[in-house]
Amino acid sequence: xxLVYGIHDKPKFGANIVFAIQQLLAIxxxxxxxxxxxxxxxxxxxxxxxxxxxxxxxxFGAGIGTIIYGLFTKFKSPVFLGSSFAFIGSMAAAFxxxxxxxxxxxxxxxxxxxxxxxxxxxxxxxxxxxxNWINKLMPAVVIGPTVAIIGLSLAGNAVGDLAKGTGSxxxxxxxxxxxxxxVTLIVVALCATFGKKTVKMIPFIIGILAGYALSVVLxxxxxxxxxxxxxxxxxxxxxxxxxDGVNLNTFFTLPEFTFLTALGGFKEIxxxxxxxxxxxxxxxxxxxxxxxVADHKNISxxxxxxxxxxPGLSRTLLGDGVGSMAGAIFGGCPNTTYGESVGCVAxxxxxxxxxxxxxxxxxxxxxxxxxxxxxxxTIPSCVMGGVCMALYGFIAVSGLKMLxxxxxxxxxxxxxxxxxxxxxxxxxxxxxGKVTITSIACALILGIIVNVVLSKAxxxx
Numbered sequence: 001x002x003l004v005y006g007i008h009d010k011p012k013f014g015a016n017i018v019f020a021i022q023q024l025l026a027i028x029x030x031x032x033x034x035x036x037x038x039x040x041x042x043x044x045x046x047x048x049x050x051x052x053x054x055x056x057x058x059x060f061g062a063g064i065g066t067i068i069y070g071l072f073t074k075f076k077s078p079v080f081l082g083s084s085f086a087f088i089g090s091m092a093a094a095f096x097x098x099x100x101x102x103x104x105x106x107x108x109x110x111x112x113x114x115x116x117x118x119x120x121x122x123x124x125x126x127x128x129x130x131x132n133w134i135n136k137l138m139p140a141v142v143i144g145p146t147v148a149i150i151g152l153s154l155a156g157n158a159v160g161d162l163a164k165g166t167g168s169x170x171x172x173x174x175x176x177x178x179x180x181x182x183v184t185l186i187v188v189a190l191c192a193t194f195g196k197k198t199v200k201m202i203p204f205i206i207g208i209l210a211g212y213a214l215s216v217v218l219x220x221x222x223x224x225x226x227x228x229x230x231x232x233x234x235x236x237x238x239x240x241x242x243x244d245g246v247n248l249n250t251f252f253t254l255p256e257f258t259f260l261t262a263l264g265g266f267k268e269i270x271x272x273x274x275x276x277x278x279x280x281x282x283x284x285x286x287x288x289x290x291x292x293v294a295d296h297k298n299i300s301x302x303x304x305x306x307x308x309x310x311p312g313l314s315r316t317l318l319g320d321g322v323g324s325m326a327g328a329i330f331g332g333c334p335n336t337t338y339g340e341s342v343g344c345v346a347x348x349x350x351x352x353x354x355x356x357x358x359x360x361x362x363x364x365x366x367x368x369x370x371x372x373x374x375x376x377x378t379i380p381s382c383v384m385g386g387v388c389m390a391l392y393g394f395i396a397v398s399g400l401k402m403l404x405x406x407x408x409x410x411x412x413x414x415x416x417x418x419x420x421x422x423x424x425x426x427x428x429x430x431x432x433g434k435v436t437i438t439s440i441a442c443a444l445i446l447g448i449i450v451n452v453v454l455s456k457a458x459x460x461x
Contacts, residue, residue, distance in 0.1 A: 002303055004349040005203060007303060011352060015198060016178065019350050020358035022205045024366070026344040026391065027082045027359075028376050029384050031055075032063050034333050041092050051095050051104065053332050055377075056367040057255035058083050061331030063363030064324030066257050070357050072319030076311040078351040079299060080341035080359060081323050083333035086438060089330070093280040099268055105258050106265030110274060111281035112328030118285035119292075119321025127314040129335075133211045134293060138444075141406045142451055146444045147298045147399030149424030150291070150339055151392040153439055158392050161385030165215065165232035168385065176218050176230050177382035184211030184386030192347050195332055201348045204387055211383035221288070232382065237374040253370045258332040282332075283432075287441040292320055294444070295337040298398050302342065303351045343391035346398060412454040420447035430433035 005011055020436060035053035038044075044051065065081040073079075094107030123153050138146075162181035164175030188207035191199050199206065216234040222230025293308070296316055300307045307316060320337060327335035329419075345351050366372045424443035433439075437445075 002223070002349060003303065003351050005352040005355070007076060007305070007351050007353055009352050010354045015201075016352070016355055016358055017203055017362075018205065019348070019352070019355045020362050021353060022202050022348065023080060023341060023344055024362055025208055025376075026340045026387070027062070027080055027338045028059065028138035028363075029083070029379065030338070030340060031059055031082040031333075032373075032376065034058060034085060035331070037088055038091050038095070038332075041095075044092060044095055045208045046424065047096065049095055049101070049104075052101060052256075053258075054256035056253070056373050057257050058327075058331035058333045059363050059373070060255050060257070061327035061329070061333060062335055063360040063367070064330055065327035065335035066360035066363070067357065068323040068326050069316075069319035070353060070360070072322065073307075073311045073315045075353045075357070077296070077299070077307050077316060077318055077319075078303065078345055078356050079295070079316075080355050081320065081327065081335035082338040082341070082354055083327070083331070084288065084324070084336035086110075086284055086291070086336065087281065087334045090115075090277075090280040090282070090284050097273055097276045100265065102261055102264035103268045103273070104265070106262040106269060107273065107277050108258055108332040109179035109328055110264050111277045112325050114278050115281045115288075115334055116321040116325040118282055119289065119317045119324070122289060123314040123317035123321065126312075126317065131308050131313045134308065137448055138293060138297075139451070140402050141413045141416050142420065142444070142447045143294055143297045144399050144402030144406065145420035146290075146294045146424070146440065146447065147402060148396045149399070149421060149443055150294060150298075150440055151343075151394070151396030151399065152421075152425055153427075154339070154388070154392040155396075158385050158388040161380040161381040161388065164385070165234070172282055174229075176222075177232055177380065179215050180211050180218070180232060180380065181382040181386035181389075183214055184208065184383050185389050187211070188347075188387060188390050197253070199349055200349040200432055203347060203390075204321050204344065207387055208383055210387060212379060215380050217305065224252035232380050233378055235378060237377040238371075251370055252368055255331075255367050257330050259329050283437075287437055289317070290444050292317065292337060294440075295339065295342060297402070298339075298395065299342050299345065301398060301402055302346045309317060318386050339395045340388070342398075346394045347390060412451075414449045415454060416447050419450050420444065423447075 032055040034059050035055045038051045038053050062082045069081050090111055094111055095104035098104035098107055162178045165177050184207045187210040188203045191203035191206050219228045219233045296307045324334040408414050420443045423446050424439050427439045428442045429439050
């Protein structure tokens, strides 16, 4: 769609705050859930380890990481950084290999620094060699299907969320939660398609509020009538705020920053532990590098400006790498570019870096605001499932759009694109000890190999 606000356009103050909140809502759920996944990791729990990571601190780290990314890219790239799912296995390994939780937290920081250094090294190589080798290695026929599977690989998550609330929804009766998700999706689509001016630019806020309101109504009816399937929202997060009475801590709370806990782990650090952390983090960093390129190719196609050329891949890599380090120092989670943010830019038509940076500042401030974090934690999964159906779908479609100039009548292009799509959608993964190469990375690597093997086809035609 045509951009309403370009990269350097500055929306009015009030409108910019609303747009920033929409960006924040788009990325917040995923950013907050990564620490939750680590805390509930079955392997760690089996060893009697509870990580105790703080979601608010992860949100703070995401805000800091995004600001750092903006500084390195000279505020020329409208990208938000959030908690990376790719490093979940690495983070679990940091705790599993630690004797104490304090050492585990220190491992999170060390791992993120090592992963960030991979980005720094690649950035230096790109600085001196240029990006032409990337364009040759990952032409449109390779990067287009890869971007598409970034969205398609998340389709199961979005659809699965439609059957879930924040409370106990019987698996056999997901009808009401699915209804909420579908209503949310339709409201988002109607606002984005037929909305006027501001409404057209904040479809996610309106959709989330509509889905949340419907969930509240159904939950109240379900509670009164004793129908469990209608109890979609669990308000326990709000109850926890006032469990000890209403006071200053009810509204403001200090996130449990990673580095504060990690300070106690220095006396236990050893060379073997650092080596195990390096093995868990460094290979994944190379995988995420490929996704970094795909995400920036995607946003470049949306804003019709090649970010790999200006501000340059070396700068986006440095911003991502250093931002990831900072995110882990504060929240434990390495950061990465977020597809949800890219989808939000595409649907709203707002690529303003002012909005992105405002969202980053709000993420920092909101991490101290307990009621807002509680509100986000009570948003039913089905509501976000409806929103993500649009977000992930736009990512997939933007990838397919990159294939438009590609001649799929040529066998070489047909085989490359089909290999990536099938490997990615099929969920091809490879595991080497504690390191898992994701389906997206496997599909991209396989696509590059097929493309190189069939490169002689150009000479024969």
